[in-house]
Amino acid sequence: MCRLIALTSEEPQSPMLAMRALDVMREGHDGSGVGLFLSDLGGAFESLKGLPILSGIFSGEGVKRLDRYMTSIGFVTRHNISIRNTKTPPSGTPKRDTYVICAYEYPSAWADLDQKEIQERLLLTRLRLRQMGEEQEDMIVYSFWPDVIMVKEIGDPLKVAEYLQLDREELKARVILAQGRQNTNYAINLYACHPFFIQGIASMTNGENTAFVPIREYLTSRGYPGYVGYQSDSEVFTHIAHYMIHSLGLDIEAYKHIITPLQDEDLESHPDGGFLKQLKHSCRRLIIDGPNCVMGRLPDNTLFLVQDRKKLRPAVAGGRKGMYAFSSEMCGLDAAIPDRDKRKDFQPMHLDTVIVPSDRSEVRVCSQVEPLALLH
């Protein structure tokens, strides 16, 4: 299984906190890889919140091509903390030239664009870089978005983190998603590593989505350029959330009603049954199946956690005011936030969506059988 931890904290935290939490859950994963998502950044990026940050792995030639390309479309490097490591990597981790983490100034030509257009262009730029990298195998691009850093690598999470010196002062964040283990269904590929990201939405999954192929077919046929990749069956969870928010204009409370809708008898007695039935019918091809625990982050730094229809994967939510976490296991939560009231820990079941809003004021649980807030 994968092991997941998602943290949100008023004070910027080092990603090592999440790495150590993954490490105490090591019995639950095979230490074959790690994925890290950071947002609401502290450190040097605190003052650069609006500027897009590129994250990825580049060869020496790749970095040169990247610079040429970014310059050609008008991006200017603003702050670069890319990691170039000369030490021998830990066993199982390939030697890489550069882990790019670089903030750019927007091209001057973009100055008059509205936010939506800028977001579309950032997505297309990331996709173009990814495509360039696939052609020459010299670039792997995870994200290109304001206030977002991503690191993914093969190898034991803690050893990789130590090797990359992720404990550095300039790398702190208030929202951290971390996942341990590489994809097992398909060939090891960094694009298959969770968390997945698209336009401010990130998610990671412990599980296996048995309805992957029809969902992939449905998403790719939406005609949206960002719905590509799918080296992992879990990437569709991120894209479904994106589709729900961007195309359907729904809030995260509706997410479970799309991926694991209520059965007909329950819909009959639901106060929003009419709406939910329409949603279930028209989004039928997005219904997931199999055991899945999904943790994610929304563009406003809200964290969410949902389970599959049968609750076949572990997860617990807990914390204290100002700092909350979702973890695959209790011991991970203990490692991340030891000083919390454990009596308030919550293990979401098959109908629950757990939400920690961006103000980190509480852990909110909404059940699918409750009325939908967004409709009233």
Next chain:
Amino acid sequence: MLASGTLSPSSLSVKDLLWQVQWDKEKCTLCGRCTAVCPVQAIELGVHRKRTIQIPPLAEIGPATSSSNVYQVYHGIGQRTDPAYACNGCAMCNLVCPNGAIIPQRSDEMDKLRFHLSRGGQARSRGGRRNVPDLLNLGTLDRIKFIRISMLTDPALDAGRHEFELRTLLGRVLPPEENLRLYRENGWIPPVREIYPLIIGSMSFGALSPNMWEGLQMGVAYLNEELGMPVRMCTGEGGCPPRLLRSRFLKYTILQIASGYFGWDEIIHALPEMKEDPCAIEIKYGQGAKPGDGGLLMWYKVNKLIAAIRGVPSGVSLPSPPTHQTKYSIEESVAKMIQSMYMAWGFRVPVYPKISGTSTALSVLNNLTRNSYAGGLSIDGEDGGTGAAYTVSMDHMGHPIASNIRDCYLNLAKLGRQNEVPLFAAGGVGKNGKLAANAAALIMLGASGVQVGKYLMQAGAGCVGSESDRCNICNIGLCPKGITSQDPRLYRRLDPEKVAERIVDIFLSFDTELRKIVAPLGRSTSLPIGMSDALAIDDRNAAERLQIKYVV
């Protein structure tokens, strides 16, 4: 025939027939039940004269003694060899024989009878489906395996204890954006039915006997009202009994309109008195058993009741035209018919066309995707059954269902409309008894559900017809089991209550088998429509054609 007799071209011996009646004189009680029950009078009382030569004991033989002939007569069974009375292998004689003295056996070589079934210039017509006798050479659907088994990376589900939702949608489903917008704006959203994915396919009141129809209806009502399974049944082209039209059970019924429009006068007149809307309206443009040919109810079966429901005189053959007479172009025809039907029920009832499997299915489908009212598309493959069709149509016309449904699904997926126009597959589903496996294969190839007819006659009422050209006389109203007969002396053999029980049994066991297929694949929250990654076949060409895995 005497040695000096003449032979006509169609003089056949028993050896020339497909079915040869084996009769055992020792066991026969001469009760006559077999000759009475034979639907085609293939056997008759045989009065056989036999010579025995009686030779005196050796000691008594003298010059004056001679051997003597004694002629004896014995009674038994004779098989007629006139092609008009050829045994059809139904084996009712065997069923009624108290001693098991008689049974028809299939010829050990290809029969000569088939060359003589054009008497009077009449091409052979029959009921049943495509005669493909070799059971070992299983069809494509039977050879599809389900290979994606959940075990360790994701735990297998428990087919017996977990929660499953094996439902499907019938009706036009709008894209999510448009659907939610119309919901918010109180706009018209096309009606959609949530139904069980195994639908009782169109078999008309007329093609089926009243007892068979009643049994099916009772079974459907029980499944819905007692077991909560939303099973639906299509009427076929023959209208609907007036009482059913005015009952609450109409909601379990899909009314079919076909090119003969039989029964629609009655239906239209019942509209103001309907307590419930029907489940849907199926517009039949084609049928898998006889593509490009219309429905056919032969005169034998058009009794007073059938005539009344269909609005025709009794005792005349009712051949529906191959095409709807209002049809000018596909756009015009489909749009006009679909919208007229919607209008009749105030836009509350889904309307969808049914076509026969054909290489032009994609054109039809593309047209439907552009018609925002089309509630689905049903495709009936070459193995579909019928009450009456020309043998040549049944055996040689049409398109296999597997690749037809797959092409259509992939085309919809390319257009991004795979959720909008549900596809239903029919034609030979469960032909070799593997109903759930065939249905699951078609669903994973892209069908939203399957329609089944012949299987229900075989399993639900004991139809003896087979693809070895056994029986297949549904067309002339002589069904020995009373399934497709309109003669009360025949159909009273069939107890509607027992048929209903069997229908319930079939659906319950199908449901269990379907769970036993989808649970190991890790699917339970929704029907695995288009889950082609679970499928494989041991034929490289078929795998490539269907875009599924090839395994050996």
